Amino acid sequence: MLITRGRIDDQLGKIASLTPRDERRKAFRLLVAVLAIADGRRRERYCSNGCSHWWHRLSAAD
Numbered sequence: 892m893l894i895t896r897g898r899i900d901d902q903l904g905k906i907a908s909l910t911p912r913d914e915r916r917k918a919f920r921l922l923v924a925v926l927a928i929a930d931g932r933r934r935e936r937y938c939s940n941g942c943s944h945w946w947h948r949l950s951a952a953d
Contacts, residue, residue: 906918938947 907915909915909918
């Protein structure tokens with residue numbers, strides 16, 4: 892809910908200061924999951940025929 896209200900940099904600061912520590916971990920994991928979904932959708936839409944984005948050429952071992 893925090894990332895949908897107000898300036899993103901202010902909201903990320905609030906997330907980073909969540910207590911207890913376990914809440915920060917859960918918030919971080921949620922943000923990573925949301926970003927993965929957004930990147931997957933963007934790849935399908937804009938990069939389905941190949942692209943030159945360096946981050947799409949990273950291997951899992953890097």
